[in-house]
Amino acid sequence: MHLKQLQLINFKNHGECQFDFTPDINVFIGDNGVGKTNILDAINYLSLCRSFLNAVDRQNIKMGESFFMIQGEFIRADKTHNIMCSVQAGQKKKIKKNKKEYEKLSDHIGEFPVVVISPYDSNLISEGSEVRRKYIDSIISQHNKRYLETLIRYNKVLAQRNSLLKRFQEYRIFEQESIEVWDLQLATLGEEIFELRNAFFVDFLPKFQYFFNLLTGGKEAIGIQYNTQMEGHNFLELLEGARQKDARVGYTTVGTHKDDLVFTINGNPIKKFGSQGQQKSFLIGLKLTQFDYISRLTEKKPILLLDDIFDKLDHNRVERLMKMVSQGLFGQVFVTDTDAERIEKVFNNIDITPKIFELK
Ligand SMILES: Nc1ncnc2c1ncn2[C@@H]1O[C@H](COP(=O)(O)OP(=O)(O)OP(=O)(O)O)[C@@H](O)[C@H]1O
Numbered sequence: 589m590h591l592k593q594l595q596l597i598n599f600k601n602h603g604e605c606q607f608d609f610t611p612d613i614n615v616f617i618g619d620n621g622v623g624k625t626n627i628l629d630a631i632n633y634l635s636l637c638r639s640f641l642n643a644v645d646r647q648n649i650k651m652g653e654s655f656f657m658i659q660g661e662f663i664r665a666d667k668t669h670n671i672m673c674s675v676q677a678g679q680k681k682k683i684k685k686n687k688k689e690y691e692k693l694s695d696h697i698g699e700f701p702v703v704v705i706s707p708y709d710s711n712l713i714s715e716g717s718e719v720r721r722k723y724i725d726s727i728i729s730q731h732n733k734r735y736l737e738t739l740i741r742y743n744k745v746l747a748q749r750n751s752l753l754k755r756f757q758e759y760r761i762f763e764q765e766s767i768e769v770w771d772l773q774l775a776t777l778g779e780e781i782f783e784l785r786n787a788f789f790v791d792f793l794p795k796f797q798y799f800f801n802l803l804t805g806g807k808e809a810i811g812i813q814y815n816t817q818m819e820g821h822n823f824l825e826l827l828e829g830a831r832q833k834d835a836r837v838g839y840t841t842v843g844t845h846k847d848d849l850v851f852t853i854n855g856n857p858i859k860k861f862g863s864q865g866q867q868k869s870f871l872i873g874l875k876l877t878q879f880d881y882i883s884r885l886t887e888k889k890p891i892l893l894l895d896d897i898f899d900k901l902d903h904n905r906v907e908r909l910m911k912m913v914s915q916g917l918f919g920q921v922f923v924t925d926t927d928a929e930r931i932e933k934v935f936n937n938i939d940i941t942p943k944i945f946e947l948k
Pocket residue numbers: 599600601602618619620621622623624625626627647648649650651896924926
């Protein structure tokens with residue numbers, strides 16, 4: 589699968605432009621602010637119906653204009669698919685495949701997958717555990733609809749239990765029978781989430797180390813430590829044990845919504861003990877593993893968007909990365925960089941000729 593052509597009208601800083609891509613490596617070069625990232629973002633829109641930078645659609649319309657349109661021609665199994673995404677101020681976002689509008693955006697998501705690696709990934713390390721939990725949940729949900737449904741049901745039951753606890757707290761009461769109903773449901777759903785998250789890590793972590801080694805030359809051990817109150821415990825018993833405390837504080841203090849994921853390097857949290865380059869390598873390794881995971885499970889090679897990833901990586905890592913993504917495992921790749929000389933040197937050294945787009 590690859591994107592053959594892209595056309596933009598009024599998308600962010602771009603007025604009207606069109607690009608013809610190669611199925612292999614495409615590189616956008618230009619100074620800060622010329623709109624390189626915005627082109628990757630447009631590709632992201634065609635895949636996921638949203639920006640990876642700005643969640644408010646209308647703010648992605650070029651200033652002073654009233655709509656934007658992104659059109660792309662994808663080739664998949666020798667067939668051409670025309671995807672169009674448009675946003676008009678005050679109207680619902682439209683996604684069309686071959687001129688036919690989708691009723692639900694979710695029917696389109698996953699059809700033409702992308703994986704983005706960008707400087708914004710650093711919040712996976714710097715922010716709290718909720719961001720990491722959501723990221724891992726999104727990877728599992730992409731291929732496991734049952735996981736997604738269980739997660740949604742868990743969150744609904746959790747919200748119900750919490751509003752009951754809030755009432756207990758407000759009125760200083762406790763009704764054993766009404767909380768039991770929620771505990772039974774929450775326990776079943778939580779156990780399932782716990783088991784599926786564990787199964788995911790068993791499959792994912794060795795692959796993650798493998799990709800990280802390819803990138804770094806194999807000097808460091810990385811990991812994701814899954815800290816959960818549920819390890820070795822029966823969830824229903826945990827909930828029963830916490831009922832009095834929960835009623836006092838007015839929310840549920842135990843469960844998979846409290847799971848923490850700690851990213852580690854050589855056994856220590858990378859947030860505190862990793863250099864900027866190590867953190868960046870960790871995130872790139874993570875995203876490449878996500879790529880591999882999606883492509884194995886969906887049998888589709890996502891488009892890989894590499895935004896501004898060379899800074900803080902040493903020369904060897906940059907070359908290893910480019911070599912890696914230009915080999916058979918990965919498909920079409922888009923890269924952005926400000927430094928034309930660096931790009932020329934890297935690709936000369938690994939004997940690959942990308943298609944270069946210079947933006948002014
Ligand atoms: N809705 C909009 N209308 C007009 N311009 C916009 C809009 N949204 C963003 N921009 C502009 O797009 C530019 C940023 O583009 P982008 O992030 O793609 O640059 P870049 O080439 O990737 O830069 P860098 O090398 O700094 O990462 C900014 O100048 C910003 O003001």
